[in-house]
Amino acid sequence: MKLVDHKKYLLEICEKVDQDLTSPTCKKLREHLSQCPDCAAYYDSLKKTIVLYRDYDVEMKGSRVKEILAQLDLDEPLRITLPKKRSR
Amino acid sequence: MEDDTKLIEAAKSGDKKAFGRLVKKYEQLVYSFSFKICRDKQKADEVLQETFINAYRGLKSFSGNSKFSTWLYRIVTNNCLMMHRKKSHEPVVSLEETDLFKGTEELQVAHWGETPHDAVLNKELKEVLDAAIQKLPLEYRIVFVMRDVEGLSTEEVGKSLKLSVPAVKSRLHRARLFLRNELNEYFTK
Numbered sequence: 697m698k699l700v701d702h703k704k705y706l707l708e709i710c711e712k713v714d715q716d717l718t719s720p721t722c723k724k725l726r727e728h729l730s731q732c733p734d735c736a737a738y739y740d741s742l743k744k745t746i747v748l749y750r751d752y753d754v755e756m757k758g759s760r761v762k763e764i765l766a767q768l769d770l771d772e773p774l775r776i777t778l779p780k781k782r783s784r
Numbered sequence: 785m786e787d788d789t790k791l792i793e794a795a796k797s798g799d800k801k802a803f804g805r806l807v808k809k810y811e812q813l814v815y816s817f818s819f820k821i822c823r824d825k826q827k828a829d830e831v832l833q834e835t836f837i838n839a840y841r842g843l844k845s846f847s848g849n850s851k852f853s854t855w856l857y858r859i860v861t862n863n864c865l866m867m868h869r870k871k872s873h874e875p876v877v878s879l880e881e882t883d884l885f886k887g888t889e890e891l892q893v894a895h896w897g898e899t900p901h902d903a904v905l906n907k908e909l910k911e912v913l914d915a916a917i918q919k920l921p922l923e924y925r926i927v928f929v930m931r932d933v934e935g936l937s938t939e940e941v942g943k944s945l946k947l948s949v950p951a952v953k954s955r956l957h958r959a960r961l962f963l964r965n966e967l968n969e970y971f972t973k
């Protein structure tokens with residue numbers, strides 16, 4: 697099979713990598729993947745790419761609720777009454 | 785689980801405690817999403833705080849047509865885009881012009897073997913993942929993270945970013961291929 701034929705599959709692999717390949721519309725692709733180790737490897741690598749990014753998560757060190765609410769309090773108009781100047 | 789609608793209504797009328805509960809409920813989600821886009825913990829923390837402050841100020845415009853989380857995602861992406869434009873130059877890669885299938889002639893060597901699983905992503909691999917995704921223009925990165933990492937539907941991503949469904953798909957495919965090609969070097973070396 698020529699590379700150009702694979703290109704067609706590669707594009708389809710990319711489009712369907714997040715889908716369930718057992719659906720009837722994926723029949724051709726499924727068949728090709730079972731016969732072509734190169735496209736199967738490509739499919740596998742694309743799938744792993746997504747999984748790796750999904751697995752890479754970060755936890756917050758601590759809650760930011762206090763800081764955020766403090767920021768919001770700054771939005772409130774200041775209501776400080778200044779002492780009146782004494783007139784002599 | 786507290787009912788978002790009630791908390792949002794209360795927060796809209798100025799109840800900061802209610803808003804605080806919303807922050808508590810969604811801050812990890814927002815932080816994690818921010819990190820996945822900017823790939824920097826300090827920036828993610830800044831974006832997190834900005835996002836909730838913007839959310840509070842703009843709460844009246846939240847109609848309830850989308851999920852509250854989706855609405856927050858939209859604020860995060862706006863903040864990330866703004867921060868990005870302010871601080872840095874656009875990445876050099878133009879995905880519209882690059883041939884994404886470049887390198888597929890070597891398909892036969894592209895067997896990745898076993899990749900490490902979840903909790904055990906090591907430091908080196910994390911750096912590789914960060915570096916690869918940082919090369920991706922932000923508009924592509926956001927689509928990839930929303931759709932493939934966070935699992936939003938194509939329609940939701942489109943709505944959030946004001947993009948048509950075909951535009952989301954096209955960006956998504958390009959992002960996937962780009963990242964896969966970047967990681968390929970690491971896994972086949």
Ligand SMILES: [Zn+2]
Nearest residue numbers: 702705732735
């Ligand atoms: Zn093939």
